[in-house]
Amino acid sequence: MDHAPAAPSPAAEAKAAPRLAADADEAALTRLHPHYAHALRIEALLAAIPALVAALVIEAALRDAALLPPGLIAGAVLVVALVLVIRVPLRRWQARGYHLGADRLRVVRGVLWHSDTIVPFSRVQHIDVSQGPLERLFGIATLTLHTAGTHNASVALPGLAEETARAMREAIRAHIRREEL
Amino acid sequence: MSVPPAQRTAPLGVVIGALASLREAILPAVAIAFSGIGSGSRLAVALGVGLAAVLVGTLARYLAWRRLTYTIGPADIRVEKGLISRTARAVPYERIQDVSLEARLVPRLLGLVAVRFETGAGGAEDIKLEYLSAAEGERLRQLVRARREGAPDEGPPADGAGQGEAGEQVLFAMGPRRLLTLGLFEFSLAVFAALGGLLQYLDNVSSIDVWNVELWRGWIERQGSTIARLGPYAQAAAVIAGLIGLALIGFATGVVRSFVRDWGFVSSLSPRGFRRQRGLFTRTDVVMPRHRVQALVIGTGPLRYRFGWHDLRFVSLAQDFGSENHMVAPLARMAEIGAIAEAAGYRLPGPGLAWHRASRRHLADSVLLQSGALALIAVPVALYAPFGLSFIVLGLAVVVAALNLYAWEFRRHGIDGDQIVTTTGFLSPTTRIAKRARLHSVEIAQGPLGRWRGYATLHLGLAGGTLAIPGLALAEARGLRAAILETITAAAPAARRAVPADQAMSAAQSGLSASLRAT
Known part of the structure; x- marks a missing residue:
């Protein structure tokens, strides 16, 4: 897990922000910290290990039955796991981004299921900055904005450098005033 | 400022608790009476167990009543309760979304209400005081509103047509005729599900094996052969009679249900918000402050729509006795709904709206x-x-x-x-x-x-x-x-957007550039 994700090429940049409209909300997105891709990789790896072990066990159990050519199941699982560990985290990282506006935060995510959320600061109820063990290892943090809405009751923005997350929290907190619902 | 005294809820509440424990004791007592426990003297055993349950239940409720106090403080409402482990909860006035009064049948007969302080956090988190006298409940409600909003800012409408509170204006009311119409649209066969539940219960407490297929098959065959002897016309008539009976039961269920739930339905606008009173046995009285209305939902049913009926609900954070939205008008014409919507500050989509x-x-x-x-x-x-x-x-x-x-x-x-x-x-x-x-x-x-x-x-x-x-x-x-x-x-x-925003932004940007350097 030591190879750094490829520097964002212009093509990838265009993919992350597909259509640039004149609208301020379509301004260029800020990428997440590259360590986020590493964290995603480790996460995928941890999830893949049990599946690999299970595949090996099945291989061993079916060896005598000779139903399938040896190595087919484990090989297939290995290929899927490799894709999930190497390719998918990079794509997920590329698909994510955010834009901190003067009065709103835009959070973009999703490779297949794309979502593009804007939360006006005046509607933020409270803010969390959280770090899981993996995130702490990589020095990144998740910023979560809570709103009073039932949909998007909390909008999470993971993969920020820790100090960025804290700075953003302070920036947004400056906007929050007690407001009647 | 002097410390306000801690108060207890109404002592009559213990009576209600005793009645509730009596109700809870009946079923086990009946079960014992029907079961084989104690063979000869089982009736006495059943009575004894029932009596003991009532005594224990009443005592527990009495102690709970003794140990529960509430304090109407200058900034919050505090409730302390618990027999052995005391819990104290304080809710600041500004967190209280609304005070709702609920009067079930028995408390209502005794002139008591359950008072709930809704915080918007959802049912279990709310403070509930069971029971206070109706007057005390109303006083608390007024007090909380006054504390919460300072002085009532909106002048009450001079219109004297309303009832109850001063300046209250009735927006929508349902007479028995409208209720009957609503009931007919609420056709429901849920009563059969309830019957199924009852059968299950009978099965548990009695020796009749309800789920024994043989029993039912024998019964049906006996009846079936009787019907079969009557010939095809009688069979057809039996089927039709059965369907008509089913329809009657369905309509009756709907009518009874809507009468019980919505009897005396009144939606009114008081200076403090939208007030709704309804219920035949359990009379509820809920007020939703005007500014808490988040959206309107105008719904209808496939059949009632053909007759031009709609319903109106308010969306808000507070829950309406378990249902998501606050029902304001269960069965109304569009014109009536338009008037209520206008009172809430909304407009129905007119012809000018570009769809x-x-x-x-x-x-x-x-x-x-x-x-x-x-x-x-x-x-x-x-x-x-x-x-x-x-x-x-x-x-x-x-x-x-x-x-x-x-x-x-x-x-x-x-x-x-x-x-x-x-x-x-x-x-x-x-x-x-x-x-x-x-x-x-x-x-x-x-x-x-x-x-x-x-x-x-x-x-x-x-x-x-x-x-x-x-x-x-x-x-x-x-x-x-x-x-x-x-x-x-x-x-x-x-003011919120201007100065601090820019400063904070620059702080955030410096943070960003720091993270960029780190990469």
Whole structure:
């Protein structure tokens, strides 16, 4: 897990922000910290290990039955796991981004299921900055904005450098005033 | 300031508790009476057990009453309770969304109410005082409102037509005739489900084996052979009589249910908000402050829509006795609903509203997907099933396509003034009206198909409800989002946006550049 994700090429940049409209909300997105891709990789790896072990066990159990050519199941699982560990985290990282506006935060995510959320600061109820063990290892943090809405009751923005997350929290907190619902 | 005294709830509440424990004791007592426990003297055993249960229950309730105190403090309401481990909870006045009074049948006879302080956190978290005298409940409600809002700011309307509180104006009321109409539309066969439950219960407490198939088969065969002897006409008559009976039961259930729930339904506007009183046995009295109304939902049913009836609900964070939205008018004409909406500061969509529909690509995709799936099913059916069946499946595919095309016409949305309006459904159209400035977030979501074909679903963050517009062309979704955000940010007081924002921004930007350097 030591190879750094490829520097964002212009093509990838265009993919992350597909259509640039004149609208301020379509301004260029800020990428997440590259360590986020590493964290995603480790996460995928941890999830893949049990599946690999299970595949090996099945291989061993079916060896005598000779139903399938040896190595087919484990090989297939290995290929899927490799894709999930190497390719998918990079794509997920590329698909994510955010834009901190003067009065709103835009959070973009999703490779297949794309979502593009804007939360006006005046509607933020409270803010969390959280770090899981993996995130702490990589020095990144998740910023979560809570709103009073039932949909998007909390909008999470993971993969920020820790100090960025804290700075953003302070920036947004400056906007929050007690407001009647 | 002197410390306000801690108060107890009404002592009569213990009587209600005793009655409740009596009710709880009856079932086990009956079960013992019917079971084999204690053989000869089982009636005495049953009585003894029942009496003991009542005594213990009453004692527990008495102790709970002794140990529960509430304090109406200068800044909050405090409740201390607990026999062995005391818990104290304080709720500041500004957190109390509303005070609702609920009078079930027995407390109502004793002149008591259950008072609940709604905090918007949902049922279990709320403070509930059981029971206070009705006058004390009303006094608490007024007091909390006065503390919460300072002096009541809006002058009461000079209109004296209302009843109850000064300046109350009745917006909507339902007489018995309207209730009967509502009941007929609420046709329900739920009573049979309840019967099933009762049978199950009988099975548990008695020796009759309800689920024994042989028993029922024997019974049906006996009855069936009797009917079979009567010939085909009598059989047909029996079936028709059965159906009529079923329909009667269904209507009766609906009528009884709506009478019990909505008897004496009155929605009124007082200076403090929208007040609703309803209920035959359990009389409830709920007030929703005007500014807590987040959106309106105007619904209807497939049948009542044909007769021009609609219902109106308010969306808010507070829950309406378990249901999501606050019912304001269960069965009303559009004109009546329009008047209530206006009182809440909303406008029904007029002829001037420019309606927009979902993208045609989205329509084409849903038709293709749904009818295509049916057409695919038709292939194996044509190959393996008896001839003709596949035509039914293909016909279904055509019907589904037609329904989609038809429904598309009825799925509309529009923006007017400060509102956003959506309508869905052609059998029973539902209209949602929300103030754009009351929305909390805007999300454009796209699935793989939507990304490929260029349409998206717009999810709007509404407090206490959901509001989404599916199948919008991407450009339109972006335009709508920009319009909504413009309203939201314009609604925020200017002072909030100006100075601290820029300073904070620069702090954030320096943080950003730091993280960029780190990469």
